[in-house]
Amino acid sequence: MSGALTGVKVLDLTRVLAGPFCTMMLGDLGADVIKVEAPGGSDDTRGWGPPYTGGESAYYLCTNRNKRGITLNLKSEEGRAIVKKMAATSDVLIQNFKVGTMEKWGLGYEDLKKINSGLVYCSISGFGHEGPYQHLPGYDYIVQAMGGMMSITGSEETGPMKVGVAIADLATGMFAAISILAALHERTKSGEGQHVDISLFDSQIAILANVASNYLISGNIPKRYGNQHPNIVPYQVFKAKDGEMVIAVGNDRQFEKLCQLMNREELSKDPRFSTNSSRLENRETIIPILQEELMKKGVKEWQVLLNEAGIPNGPINNMEQIFQDPQVEARQMKITMPHPTAEMVSLVGSPLKLSRTSVEYLRHPPLAGEHTEEVLQEFGFLKEEINQFRKNGII
Template sequence: MHAKALERFTVIDLSRIRSGPTAVRQLADWGAKVIKVEAIEEDGMFGSRVSSDFQNLHRNKRSLTLNLKDPKAADIMRRLIEKADVLVENFRPDVKERLGIGYEAARAINPRLVYASISGFGQTGPYAKLPGFDQVAQGMGGLMSVTGLPGQGPVRVGIPIADLGAGLYCALGILTALLEREVSGEGQWVQTSLLQAQVALLDFQATRWLMDKEVPQQAGNDHPTAIPTGVFQTANGYINIAVAGQPMWKKFCKAIDAKHLAEEPRFSDSKSRSENRKALNDAISEQTKGKSSADWMKIFAAAGVPSGPIYAVDEVFADPQVQHLKLAQPVMHPDLGEIHLVGQPIIMSRSKSAIETPTPAKGQHTDEILMELGYDKAAIEQLKGGGVV
C-alpha cells in the first residue's frame, strides 16, 4: 500500500452545508487528516446524519463537537490551529470575525496555515454579507439563462453546481497554496464564492459575451455552437449525438446513410447548419428513427462519431464502463452496514484515493482529539460539564 498523497496534512473543517464539505472531501479522500468541528446542538440545516447526502459529503473525517460561542473554546481552537496545515470555513464573512476565528487571528497563531474561505458572493464588496444559496448563484451567474428549452424561462440544473464548483475551486486553491508554502514557508488566505465559481463555470458561454458581445440563449438539448449536437429519437428511445467540424459532419452523414444532407446547401457549413438547425434536426431524426439506440451506437462507434445513451441514475451505475472505473465505492457503516458512495473521479498511477471510514457520529472523536491536543481526562470532563465540548 503506497503512502496516501496528503496524509502529512491536517485539516480543520469548520464548514457546513455543501460547498465547504465538498472542498474538504477532496483532501480527505487522498489521506489528509480531517477534524470536523461541529456545533454541539443540532442546527437542522442538513437533515439526518445517516442520509445518503450527508454520508457522501463527510466520509474520512473525525468529529469534534465544540461551542465556538463559548470563550473557553478559544484555547481549543488555538491548539487546533497551531497543529493544522489547512482550515476551511464557509461562514458569512462577518460571522467568523465575531467568533474570533478570522484569517488574521488564525495567521497570528500559525503563519504557515492555509486558511480557505467559501462565501456566497465574496469576502468583500456590496453583497459580501448576504447569505448565499446554490440556486441564487445559478441565477446570478447566468447559468439559468442558458439552461432549458428556448422560450421556457429560466431553468436550474439538476445538481447544486455552484456549491460543487466552489468546493472544487477551493480545493484547487488550497493545494496551490500548499505548494507555494514549500517555497515561501508561509500560508495564505484562499478565497472563493458560489458566485465566482458559477461565473467561471460559464466558460465558453461567458467569453461569447466578453469577446463577441453575443448574449447566449437557451438552446435546450442542442449544443449552442457545435451543430448538429443534441438528442435524437431512435426506434426505441433517444440518444445523444455530437458532431463538430466538417470532417466529422461528412462521416456522420455517411454513417446515417444520408449523404444528401452533406450535399445540401442549407447544411454545407457550420454557419448554415446553425441557421437551419430545426430543419437539420428534423431530417436527422427521420433517419435515426429507423434503428434502435444500441444499433446506432455500434454504427457511430465504428464511424468514429461520438454518441451515447441517455441514462437514468440507476442505469449509470449499471453501465460496464462506470463499473470498470469503480465510481461506486463501498464502506462499512456501523448502523447502516455496507453502503456505497461516489468515489473520486481521478486515477493516479501511484497515489490512491480511498473511502476508508464512514461519516462519524457527532462528537465521536471529541475525547480522542482533545487528548491529542494535550488535555487530560479531568480537563475534558470539565469542558464537557461546562458545555464547551
C-alpha cells in the same frame, strides 16, 4: 502507499455542500480532516432526507467520508480557545460561516495568522469578502440565478431552469480544493500561509466558460438552447425508434460520416450543411431531417453504428442504469464502506486516479462528535479537561 496529502492536517469548519465536498477530496487524497460541528451535530444536511440509512441522510453521507468528527460550541469562549489551539498546529482551516462571523469570534485569518503563520485559511462564502453583496447569504439556487446559469439552462419553452445538482456549490468546492493545494505548494517555498477567498458567485461565473466568452466577444446575450449546443450542430438529444440519445458531432468529418450512416450523403455536400458554421445558420432546417432519419433505428443499433464510425454518442441513463454500467465498475465509481449504524453504506467513488498515491477509503462519514475525545487528546488536552468540556456543554 500513503496518500498524496498524508501529513496534512485540515480543520474543517464547513457544512452543507461546497465546503464538505472540498474537504472530502482532501481527505480522499490522504489529509487528516477534522470535521467540527456544534454539539449534537450542526451540519444541516444531516436532516436533509429521506432517504436515511442508520440514522444518517444520504445527502450528508455523500460528502463526508475520510473525516474525523468532533463537536465544539464555537459560541463559547472555551470552544473558540480550543479551535485556536488546534489551528496552531494545523496546515489548513476551511470555514463557510457568513462573512464577518469568524472575525467577530476572533477566529479570522488575521487572528489565527498570529499563532500560525503557515496556516492556509480558506473562506467559502456566497459572494466573497469584497463588494456590495459580501454580507448576503449565498445559496446554490440563488447563485445559479444571479450568476447566469439559469439564463442559459432550459429552453425558450420551459423558461429558466436550474441544473439538476447544486453545480455552483460543487464547482466552488473544486475551486477551493485547487486553491488550497496551490497555497500549500507555495508554502514549501515561502514558509508562509495565506487567505484563500472562494465564492459561489465567482465560481458560477467562471464555469459559464465558452458561453460567457461568446457574450464578451460578440455582445450578444445567449439564448436558451435546451438540449442543443450554441456553437455546434448537430450536438443534442435526438429521438431514436425506442428511446432518446445524445449525438455530439464535433467536426465536419464526423458530420459527413453521420450522413453516410443514414444514406444521406447529399446532406454533407449541401452548402447549407457542409460546414459547422453553415449548419448553425440552418439549424432549424437540418435538425428535423436528421431526426426523421434517426427514428428508423433503435438506440442500441445507432450506438453500434456511431461508435464504429467514431461519432460521439451515448444513451440518456437514469441512476439505476448508471450504477449498473460496467464502466462504473471498472473505474470503481461505486464503493461500499462499513458504518457503525448502517452496517454498510454505498457511496460514489472518487474520480481522482493517481498511479502511485491512490485514493483510499479509510473512514466512514463520521457520526456527530464520534472522534471528539480522540482528536482533542491528540492536540494535547487531558482527559480531565475533556470531561469538564463535556460537562460544561463545550463539546
